Amino acid sequence: MELVRFDSLSLYDRLSQHCADQPDKLAAVTGDTRLTFGELARRVDGLISVLLDRGIGPGDRVLWLGQNSHHIFELVVACIRVGAMVCPVNWRQTTDELKFVLADWDPQVVVWQEGQIGDHLAELRDGRDVDDQRNWIPVDGNDGYEALVADGATGHSFARADEPISAGGLALYTAAFSGRPAAALLSEQGLYAQGVTHIPVLESRPDDVNLVVTPLFHVLSWVALLPVFISGGINVFIPRPNAEEICRAIAEVGATTGPLMPQTAMQVAEFNADGRYDLSGFRSALRVRGWRDMTTPGTTVGGYGQTETTGPILLAAADSKIGGPIRGRPSPIARVRVVDEHGDDVARGEVGEIVVAGPTVTTGFWNRPELTAERLRGDWWNTGDLGRCDEDGVYTFIGPNRRMIKTGGENVYPAEVESCLEAHADVKSAALIGLPDKTWGQLVTAIVERKPGSSLDAPALIADAQTKLAKYKAPRAVHFVDEMPMTAGGKDYAALDAQFGGGNYPGSH
């Protein structure tokens, strides 16, 4: 079977180069597993054989049901090499949400890791149709990923087809503005170009050891991982944020860099208050300054980007200030404009929608032609975010042009949560607001108008929501109102914010 022609900037080629040059150099670590570039390359070759054996090729889809590990990196390199697309699932979601992803992404192959997806997995697997033709591959076990990859990694050579295709890539679910998540498809060209461009931004060096602790279903984890991989450094995968594992990765494996969510950093500081681990080799505070802002509004010099642009496309201006708004100049590989509702450039200093073109822009949303057409107009990607270009040519990110709540680094889209709450038999109307919180940025708070005669209480509604939504999306508090305040445009969020103390929305300052 022929493989698709890889682009001249290929993750597989870079891995092959590292393998040829430094086969014995450490490349990836997950827990007790330590892989050199030689081992990683052989495993990827084995995985490619497995994928080809199962008929996986251009346009096909693979789902990773697991947390952070070298496996998902191997899957990305191998899947793109055969022209397929791979999606690391957001394992924080509920069983219902995971079922939605499984149905929507509709993968030919599901690779799953026991214990990580927890109780959901049994239901996902056992609840599937009897004629489910998917390949379900556990990581461990006799017929598992590890065994298959070892079998596949025998000598083989791949022929190349003449035509490059754009089908292969990384898929990340994002932005439920419309009430349901959609998978943004990121091309290898964009991922690779973003990786090279971020070598100076993150000051990546071949001797870097990058801590991959933010989840790999977030684009920023890839933006941090790729420059280090391309430079020949080490990536240390931490399955999920855990203060002790992070401390050990720094003190014992020598992690030097990597993004940490503020709450994770605080947990690490608390855990290591007695200084039992030497964390002095970690210089993340410096290294993440380019994009800490993207996870915590208004706290750093930051860059601006989104999943659909493969991360940062405005890089922090030299005069950006910590605590100020996100200001930046167009990345060397991005074209950026600010436009009005007709797509025309607004006057300098005026607020409009940020639109972006260039190799890092998503090729579209999987299975969402209408949403893709709405957002991708010609070369230009409509970010749905408001911005402004000032006299000095520096762009300022103002905020989403639709309401969004940010809690613990996660985006919560009111439409998605409200539609869940309103599906409850006792709820007539629900409005989601965010209350400022020192640790989490905002706390998700629901304002609810019950149906006449209902005696639904807050704990019951919250408990119900937690069965249907990822924990971070479910409201922490519910307040009941007799009648939902409305404006001509819909629910009167401004009035609700004023009444219940909402604030600290992304972009507000």
Next chain:
Amino acid sequence: MELVRFDSLSLYDRLSQHCADQPDKLAAVTGDTRLTFGELARRVDGLISVLLDRGIGPGDRVLWLGQNSHHIFELVVACIRVGAMVCPVNWRQTTDELKFVLADWDPQVVVWQEGQIGDHLAELRDGRDVDDQRNWIPVDGNDGYEALVADGATGHSFARADEPISAGGLALYTAAFSGRPAAALLSEQGLYAQGVTHIPVLESRPDDVNLVVTPLFHVLSWVALLPVFISGGINVFIPRPNAEEICRAIAEVGATTGPLMPQTAMQVAEFNADGRYDLSGFRSALRVRGWRDMTTPGTTVGGYGQTETTGPILLAAADSKIGGPIRGRPSPIARVRVVDEHGDDVARGEVGEIVVAGPTVTTGFWNRPELTAERLRGDWWNTGDLGRCDEDGVYTFIGPNRRMIKTGGENVYPAEVESCLEAHADVKSAALIGLPDKTWGQLVTAIVERKPGSSLDAPALIADAQTKLAKYKAPRAVHFVDEMPMTAGGKDYAALDAQFGGGNYPGSH
């Protein structure tokens, strides 16, 4: 007329972005001419109109007969935008050599600058066929470039064709291994990717002011110019090396960086021995460390590359030492191997030919299908240079696998000069060697066997060669031998080096 679709990494787009963001920021300086990004963008748009009016499009060729200036940068951006190729001529050449380039490159448009190409120009222009259909455009004057560009820079909008083409690009004449120079075609994708990749290598910043004093017919000048342009800095063009102009560019325009040939640096030091200019803002010594080696063998930590790879493709390893051999690791955008004569990988530590793949590799030599086929095999470019990959995965450049002499930063190919000398009626055989020289690296020296009965003397042969060859190629000294020493493979250069003191060849150490 439709323009070709630009690639997503386009010089024209980046110029448009700078123009939109910072129209009044200084972008380019040549002598008293100072151009902002706004002015530069309008001039390029004007130039595009001029080119389109004259029917210039995909596959067409433009020749720049001038020294360093913003004009050649404008020509590159505009020509690539319309799908054409532009070549900055090596103005150090003789009239005969320039005539060869004119015939070989066969341009539809020649832009020439009075005074810079000197006496050659009259002969080139006046000696042309009466039915010469080329557009000869002087820079100045009523019908000149400046007037045309001003006319052309009125409002206009360019439609785009759907299909990108690879025809547009920069052409640089190089490597006369075969006895006659050939123009290597460098794609915009390769130029742009190389520019982005060199932002960290050269530590380019938006406030950089780059001194363009090495000639723009050399690829390294572009490798230094592009990161600064992409970052939004200023490029200061010095027509030809001149100590006073360099001092003024540093002290008065604020030049901070840029490559200097060692002999130019020495001239500047001598000229400013009394310290009348403050040169402290210039940090070139630091900034060129990555590639000084490429112009002066064995003197720095260096990178390795060649014109046909758009410059450096091995970047200096962290443990490289000044004065040591050129050692480096593959650039993030290059694939590098060391192969034997069959194209198979040699064993680690063994010497073989360096071959390269990736976006920076030339698309081929203009008008030289056989030479292109010989050098470009599939994805892999045969550099003609010897190298080795050591146990630590670092590559070492050994030297050309054909003899080359390096003098004052210029490559001199014995075959070219010998064929010129042997065209003399009194010369039976000529062999070119290089004598070590502190200032110039090597001095070109000819060993000549006269025809029986000839009384040709050295000054006469040198004078004759100087009329046919660029001054740096013509021998500085000629020694006569009764009989040219030969080996089975040809002239016995080793014996000649031993007898006449040849040495310091590129890659020898």
